[in-house]
Amino acid sequence: MSVNALYTDLSGYYDLMCVDIDYQAQSNAIRRLHQIFGNGRTTHLDLACGTGPHVRHYIDFGYASSGLDINQPMLDIAATRCPEAQFTLQDMSGFAVNDPQDLITCFLYSIHYNDGIEKLKACISSVHRALQSGGIFCFNAVDKDKIDNALSVKHSAKQANNMFTFRSGWHYSGQGEKQSLRLSIEKANPEETQLWNDEHPMVAVSFAELIALLAPHFEVHVFEHNYEKIIPWDNASGNAIFVCVKQ
Known part of the structure; x- marks a missing residue:
């Protein structure tokens, strides 16, 4: 069964599959980082948003939040969960926005769905174009x-x-x-x-390689994969949260 067929068939079960995920803690942690590193404004775009649980939390925080995904059944569920938000069917490897964003997020290691270095580069470039001056890009990643x-x-x-x-x-x-x-x-x-x-x-990318890809576009800060505390990355663990400020 193809990747898209699997997720289309199981889109109704996606939230069940992710029932153990603390979306609120994840969203709040990145909100705190945005308050520290951001430009003080609150437009938000969630890449690979799935059924929209993170978008829901950002709306409740007071953000003008939106999302994109490549799976329309997921977006249909997201639109029901977040009728205030705009959702678009787009690939994060090459996307466009109508208005510049202050915060772009990509949770649940979804940055890795760019299934090659060239697509990852294209995603980073798309994010940079979509951000306001001083806007930030936050995501989590795993070191290959x-x-x-x-x-x-x-x-x-x-x-x-x-x-x-x-x-x-x-x-x-x-x-x-x-x-x-x-x-x-x-x-x-x-x-x-x-x-x-x-x-x-x-x-697959090492953190050294990932930082090198991000550095021409962003001021890069790396933190431990901890949604309860803000702790600088120890340069040893294989999971981390990246906060990238548009230069």
Whole structure:
């Protein structure tokens, strides 16, 4: 099954798949960083916004928030969740906005959905063009050299008569600019059990490489992957939050 087919078929289950994610803590942490590094204004765009939970929080914070994604069924759900927001069907590798933004976010490691260095470069350029002077770009990322292919996460959730079990993990061959997100979704009820396995192509990049790509466009600050405290990156951990101020 193709990547788009999987997510189109399961768009109605996406929020269930992400039920363990603390969207409010993530949104609030980036809001705090925006208050520190931003230009004092509050237009916001969320890249790869999915069903819009982060957008919902930014609207509630008082932002003029919007989102984009490549999946229309996800955007349909987002529009129901956030009727105040504008959502557009666009690829973050090359997007345009009608009005310059003060904050652009990309949560849940979605920056890696630019599935090659050239697409990642194009995304960074698109973000730079879309930002106001002094605007910031915030996202989280994983360092390809710190990926442990043996690690994965798992959680289960019940919906109606069905029990869903979700498993996901990074995989990197050890060379090149391609890594993948391996995803398994099991849907079980008394009558049957269904299983989807899929592998999403993503860009692999070290933090040194990522900083080098960002530096011509932004003043780059890197923090530990901690949504409770603002802690500078220790130059050792493989997950981090990037705050990029438009130069």
